[in-house]
Amino acid sequence: MKILLILNGKGGVGKTTTARNMAAAAAAAGLKVATFDTDPQGTLTKWWQKRPEGAPTIDHYQESLADLEGPVEALEGIDLLVIDTPTAIEMAGIRPNAEKLIDQADLILTPLQATPEDLESVRGTLMLIRSRGKATTFVLNKVKPRVKEVTDARRGLAGGGEVAPVDLPDLAEVYRSFSAGLGVVEVAGAKSVEDFVALWQYVSGKLGFKS
Ligand SMILES: Nc1ncnc2c1ncn2[C@@H]1O[C@H](COP(=O)(O)OP(=O)(O)O)[C@@H](O)[C@H]1O
Ligand SMILES: [Mg+2]
16 A cells, blocks of 8 residues: 655645545546545545545545554555645644654655745745655646746755646636545546646656556
């Protein structure tokens, strides 16, 4: 079982969006997928509860990061576990448990927007990941077309880790797919299907899944 950890101490950057879309894309690609919501707000759980009949099955688990005891156990028959996390993971109370997840992760994705606020506040998360001897892959999210900040962000982030080759566009279909309990790749006619598929293929390759 491979563990994909979605981590950024800042809220509203796209962690849950990335988690549910990578899980849905992996399930659509035929993998046995489970999601694990460690955010007490439970947004990923609410999404999972909305999944329509007939959509590829995703198993789901929920436990607040603060309450995690011991390492995440391997789940029988599951190829990929996608873990969503809360904000403020650098805070003393939950930091040790965030560290456990970092230690166990096969791949970490850090979504953020190409804004000065997100670029500054991602440093704390990056330092936390590095303090465990790990690296992260940044995913630029809510990207607007032809905005110079995106090029600047790619350049600025390059020193801190890999930047995924695919950016996720700022589109209403992304939040609409939440209400439908779907990933964008499961929405017929969605404009950004190619972007989410391309991000999944990149992630899948990094995790060592054969496509
Ligand atoms: N690419 C996107 N396009 C449009 N809306 C997005 C996109 N990514 C995230 N959102 C919306 O932005 C908000 C925050 O995203 P979310 O994934 O919940 O962030 P986090 O989990 O990091 O707090 C949500 O309302 C979500 O639907
Ligand atoms: Mg979230």
